[in-house]
Amino acid sequence: MAKKNKPVILITNDDGISAPGIRALYEAVKEFGKIVIVAPDKPQSGMGHAITIGHPIRLDKVDTFEGVEAYACSGTPVDCVKLAVDKVLHRKPDLCLSGINHGPNHSINVIYSGTMSAAMEAAIESIPAVGFSLMSYDHHADFSAAQHYARLITEKMLKERTTKHMLLNVNIPDLPLSDIKGYKICKQAYAKYQEKFIERKDPGGRKYYWLTGEFLNFDNARDSDVWALANNYVSIVPVQFDLTNYTLKKRLEKQWKDTTTRKGKEPVKKIVKRSMRKSE
Missing domain, CATH: 3.40.1210.10 (Survival protein SurE-like phosphatase/nucleotidase)
Incomplete structure (x- = not known):
C-alpha cells in the first residue's frame, strides 16, 4: 500500500x-x-x-x-x-x-x-x-x-x-x-457504584471530602x-x-396523549374529525 x-x-x-x-x-x-x-x-x-x-x-x-x-x-x-x-x-x-x-x-x-x-x-x-x-x-x-x-x-x-x-x-x-x-x-x-464521601478536615479546620464507593452489579x-x-x-x-429510550418513547406516545386545546377551542382531535365530516 x-x-x-x-x-x-x-x-x-x-x-x-x-x-x-x-x-x-x-x-x-x-x-x-x-x-x-x-x-x-x-x-x-x-x-x-x-x-x-x-x-x-x-x-x-x-x-x-x-x-x-x-x-x-x-x-x-x-x-x-x-x-x-x-x-x-x-x-x-x-x-x-x-x-x-x-x-x-x-x-x-x-x-x-x-x-x-x-x-x-x-x-x-x-x-x-x-x-x-x-x-x-x-x-x-x-x-x-x-x-x-x-x-x-x-x-x-x-x-x-x-x-x-x-x-x-x-x-x-x-x-x-x-x-x-x-x-x-x-x-x-446494569451496574453502579454505591458511593459515599469520606469527610476530613484540612490544617485550617475546613472540611473536605474524598469520594469512595463499592461497585455493585445488578x-x-x-x-x-x-x-x-x-x-x-x-x-x-x-x-x-x-x-433516546425508544421503548419508553413508544409507551408514552400511547399513554400521554396530548389533550390540550388550541386557544381555548376544542381538542385538536375533535376539530380534525369535524372537518372530515364536512368534507364527506
Missing part, C-alpha cells in the same frame, strides 16, 4: 500523553496507517464529555513518540479530538482510537469515562472510534494482551465496512494473553460486559450517543 493511501489514525486518551497505555496503543497499531497523537498534558480521568469554555486551550507539539506528529493539549479528552480535527489534521481521520486506559470502563463507567467520551466525540463527528481499557490501575501493568486485541479490532475496523458513527467500548481482562478465552460482543451491564445476564470480563473474555460493547 502506498504511503499516501494509508489511513489516518488519531490516537488520544484521558490518562495523559505520558501514560504507558497510550504508548502501548501506538506501538500496537502503528503499522496500520499514519498515526497522529493528540492527548491531554495531564491525567483527565473521569472528565466525561466535558469541554473547555472558560479559558484558553494550549496545544504544544512534543517529541514523546519518535517520528510521529504528537501534541499535548491542556484541555479535556474531548477538546483533544476537536482540536485534532480542526487545527492539527484539518480533516477527519479515518479512525480514532482512545486509550489504552488504566482501569475498567465497563457498565456505568462509560458515562464518566474521558477515554470513552473522546471516542464518542469522534463518532459524533462521523469518525469510527474505539475506546480501549485494561482492567488494571497499575502504572506498570502488562499491556501485551490489550495490544493484541487493539491490533485485532483496529484491523477489522479498517478492513471491514463500518458505519460512520460506529463506536465500540472494549475492555480487556488483566491477564496474560494465553489465559484470555477470546472476545464477546456484549451489552452494557445484572446476571451472560451477555453483559461485566459477566464477560469476570469470565476471562474481552468485552466489546457497541455504544451510541443517541440517549
Whole structure:
C-alpha cells in the first residue's frame, strides 16, 4: 500500500500523553496507517464529555513518540479530538482510537469515562472510534494482551465496512494473553457504584471530602460486559450517543396523549374529525 493511501489514525486518551497505555496503543497499531497523537498534558480521568469554555486551550507539539506528529493539549479528552480535527489534521481521520486506559470502563463507567467520551466525540463527528481499557490501575501493568486485541479490532475496523458513527467500548481482562478465552460482543451491564464521601478536615479546620464507593452489579445476564470480563473474555460493547429510550418513547406516545386545546377551542382531535365530516 502506498504511503499516501494509508489511513489516518488519531490516537488520544484521558490518562495523559505520558501514560504507558497510550504508548502501548501506538506501538500496537502503528503499522496500520499514519498515526497522529493528540492527548491531554495531564491525567483527565473521569472528565466525561466535558469541554473547555472558560479559558484558553494550549496545544504544544512534543517529541514523546519518535517520528510521529504528537501534541499535548491542556484541555479535556474531548477538546483533544476537536482540536485534532480542526487545527492539527484539518480533516477527519479515518479512525480514532482512545486509550489504552488504566482501569475498567465497563457498565456505568462509560458515562464518566474521558477515554470513552473522546471516542464518542469522534463518532459524533462521523469518525469510527474505539475506546480501549485494561482492567488494571497499575502504572506498570502488562499491556501485551490489550495490544493484541487493539491490533485485532483496529484491523477489522479498517478492513471491514463500518458505519460512520460506529463506536465500540472494549475492555480487556488483566491477564496474560494465553489465559484470555477470546472476545464477546456484549451489552452494557446494569451496574453502579454505591458511593459515599469520606469527610476530613484540612490544617485550617475546613472540611473536605474524598469520594469512595463499592461497585455493585445488578445484572446476571451472560451477555453483559461485566459477566464477560469476570469470565476471562474481552468485552466489546457497541455504544451510541443517541440517549433516546425508544421503548419508553413508544409507551408514552400511547399513554400521554396530548389533550390540550388550541386557544381555548376544542381538542385538536375533535376539530380534525369535524372537518372530515364536512368534507364527506
